[in-house]
Amino acid sequence: MSTSVKDRLITVKNNISKKAHIVVKTEICDTRCPHQCTTYVCPAKCFEIIESKMRFQYEDCIECGTCLHACDQGAVSWTFPDSGHGVSFKLG
Ligand code: SF4
Ligand code: SF4
Numbered sequence: 001m002s003t004s005v006k007d008r009l010i011t012v013k014n015n016i017s018k019k020a021h022i023v024v025k026t027e028i029c030d031t032r033c034p035h036q037c038t039t040y041v042c043p044a045k046c047f048e049i050i051e052s053k054m055r056f057q058y059e060d061c062i063e064c065g066t067c068l069h070a071c072d073q074g075a076v077s078w079t080f081p082d083s084g085h086g087v088s089f090k091l092g
Contacts, residue, residue, distance in 0.1 A: 005043050017085035020058045028075040029054035038067045062087050
């Protein structure tokens with residue numbers, strides 16, 4: 001039996017920091033990105049186009065690192081969350 005990505009993400013625990021560990025220069029997304037690929041590749045749907053504008057929210061991020069590698073426009077700055085914050089994964 002397969003489980004959807006959305007169902008699997010329910011098992012991720014996240015101690016969300018008030019400080020964003022990913023910063024996105026959304027003006028680049030809105031004005032010169034030809035593909036907006038992060039809206040497709042982020043498994044947690046942190047990147048969304050709403051009324052023709054990029055909306056990014058870090059709170060649901062599972063720290064997979066995909067957006068850092070997928071963005072070829074220099075719009076994504078990525079650090080690890082402050083100590084004691086971020087996600088923990090339940091195995092099994
Ligand atoms: S690929 Fe980079 S520039 Fe393009 S929409 Fe995603 S974050 Fe923005
Ligand atoms: S690190 Fe992964 S989950 Fe977090 S915003 Fe980037 S692609 Fe999405």
